[in-house]
Amino acid sequence: MNRYFTEQSLTLNASVQLEAAIQKHAIKVLRQGVGDHFELVHDGHAYDAEITDVSPLTVKLINDITRSVELPIAVHLVCGVGKGDKAEWIVQKATELGASTISFANTQWGTAKWSPEKLPKKLTRLQAVALGAAEQSHRNVVPTVGFTKLNDLTLATDQVGVVAYEEAAKAGEAAQLVQTIQTHPQSLIAVFGPEGGLSPQEVDGLQQNGFVPAGLGPRIMRTETAPLYLLSAISALVELQEI
Template identity: 40%
Template sequence: MQRYFVSDDQVKNDRLIIQGDDYHHIVRVMRMEKGSELICVLPSNKAVLCKIEQITNEHVIVRVVKWIDEQTELPIQIYIAHGLPKGDKLEFVIQKGTELGASSFIPFVAARSIVKWDAKKANKKLERWKKIAKEAAEQSHRGKIPDVHAPMTIHELIEFAKTVDYRVFAYEEEAKQGNHQTLAAVFQQMKRGHSLLAVFGPEGGFSDEEVELFKHHGFFSCSLGPRILRTETAPLYLLAVASYQFELQ
């Protein structure tokens, strides 16, 4: 069943008013009619089964049928920080990372980022990233849409790190040296409700200066197994491991 996220200003007692892109998707893409059912997710992360009561030229008005009890969020919060990669790799990470349960995505300008952040195109780019996260959250039946931040500098990222419980960065030298225990040890320490900031470099990895900066500020360097993963694969590996650790055991 189709799922749509709504804001507080769309809620009118036991009715919800849907407009904009979601209106277009309901009416033009899905071709729903009066009486069709869909799921709406409120800002409180609660889901409700709704039935379409009226379709106008600009709005779909739905009535709440019943509340739905579901648990689709990871028990821990994982923030994915990613050095700006080439092409559409970050879009891929946001889409698949949302499906796997990430709480937030934080692009940052790394020393070896080939892509340069264009401030003139910033709003349009950020809007696209947020749309990708929203659509992926709907598709995967998430209870919330992950936040997507505007790109930070590495020093802004370090400052943000002070707000989370645990901090790691994926470092290929750990894999080369066969040190594979750190990530498992961090997950074993974490409890439900804890937060983790996981940092991944761009295609060229981290500079020596970045590695020292992370370590100086309490980040643990970790491998992601014995194989060297692509920059867009690494965050998904970590999220999959977290799901196994906290949801499947």
């Protein structure tokens, strides 16, 4: 069953008139009609919605179908800006794997840079990618996509931070990620470099702000692969052991 996210407040048994974008997809694209159902989500709660009118699109919320699908750890990915469409790939797949926030940053050694004047359009596009991936993977929330600076990253009291560092992997560091996850933090910020990697100065700055270098296994991964590896590892270490 298709899932949509709405800005409308939802309560069981209520009738709700929905946004034009949802109407276009459900009625124009999927050709749904009165009596058909889809899933509707707002503020982390999902409902079985029955169409009662198609113009404007109006639904009645029949059942609360919310279930636990979010990672037990809120994961904020911070990725160095990469070349081409790597950002869209990261946002789509990281959303499917459970990231709660995805940020991008210009880095010293990155060959690609995002200019301030192009940021609004890029972030709007990436947020739309996150929305589509959240609907497809039946998430309860849509990750927030943003832009940051590495030296602006700080850790709150309930957060831990790791930086995926190629030199740590080369040196054989293999325990830090598991140790960090086993502390059961409420929130984790994980930083990844672009194709050229992070500079020693950037890593030093992150360490001064409480981030710890962590290897991601013995192989060197592409910039778009490493964040997905981390999310998969967290799911295996935390979610799958609870099933």
